[in-house]
Amino acid sequence: MQFFKMAKEQRISSLISVLQIADSGFPTGAFSHSAGFEAAMKKGHIYDxxxxxxxxxxxxxxxxxxxxxxxxxxYEKSENMTAIISLDRYCDACMTNHVASRASSQQGRSLILTSSETFPDQRIKSLMNSISKPGMKGHQAVMFGCLCAYLDIPLRDCLEVFIFNLLKILCVSVVKLGHIGPMQAQRTQYEHQKNIANIVDRNLNRSVEESCISFPLVDIYQNTHDTLFSRLFCS
Structure with missing residues (x-):
């Protein structure tokens, strides 16, 4: 009985941690980015x-x-700081455009900075010290995986929340740009969050060596962000 009680408490604790880092009130700077939507809209590629x-x-x-x-x-290499640094550098080398790379680094660093001030885990503080030094960019994907491991969030939940956060950012940015209203954005988010599990299933066993961009046109849109005459978002 004691084992099941501890397991239940751990599940509740991990759920609360997931809700906290996924909450819009958790200051990571994510809502200053649009994942390429602003550039796509202002270039005339989003019209309905x-x-x-x-x-x-x-x-x-x-x-x-x-x-x-x-x-x-x-997530899997979170206890090996040398491996994390190498992984972060590999991620940086694989970035296909400078806008995405900048946004990823900004959000990853903000995530760990906020987490180091929030959670009493020395590993998070050590990670913060590492990304404060030259040679480590602190890319969002790598940092998010590490953080979820430190907070004992199950891997599956970690992957699904990462995609969910991105979907949420898109739906918020489209409202800020006046493309649709908040109610319609929430309906759109609900429709698309049903696809998250399928996306995770199809990419669960993909290695970093196999990582790739499936829809390069989005990458091209985002790459033109700095050329916009006026910008509401950083990316």
Whole structure:
């Protein structure tokens, strides 16, 4: 009975940790990014609800095929700081455009900075010290995997929450840009969050060497972000 009680308490604890790091009030700077949506819209590639939904699918699929392998590897290697540094550098080398690379590093660093001030885990503080030094960018996927491992969040939950956070960012950014209203954005989020489990299933065994961009057009949109005359988002 004691074993089952401890297991239940651990599940509740991990659930609460998931809810905290996925909450919009957890300050990681994620909502200052649009994952390429702003550039796509202002370049005329997003013109109705259908084109917006297609972009969401493409962004989520790219996150699954490119980011999830790094999230998983970060989770599994979280106790080996040397391996994490190498993984972060490999992730940086694999980034296909400078805007995505900058956004990933900013969000990853903010995530660990906030977490180091929030959770009393020395491993998170050690990771913060490492990304404060030259030579480590602190990319979001790797940092998110490490953090979830430190918080004893199950790997499957870690991968699903990573995709969910990206979907949430897209739906918030489209409202801020006035493309759709908040109610419609919530319906859109609900429709697409049903695809998260399938994306995780298809990319669960993908290695970092096999990570790739499935929809390169989204990457091209995002790469033009710095050329916009006026910008609401950082990426």
């Amino acid at each position: 609800q259908e084109s917006f939904k297609n972009l969401i699918i493409a962004v989520m699929e790219n996150a699954g095929s490119f980011n999830l392998p790094f999230v998983k590897a970060g």
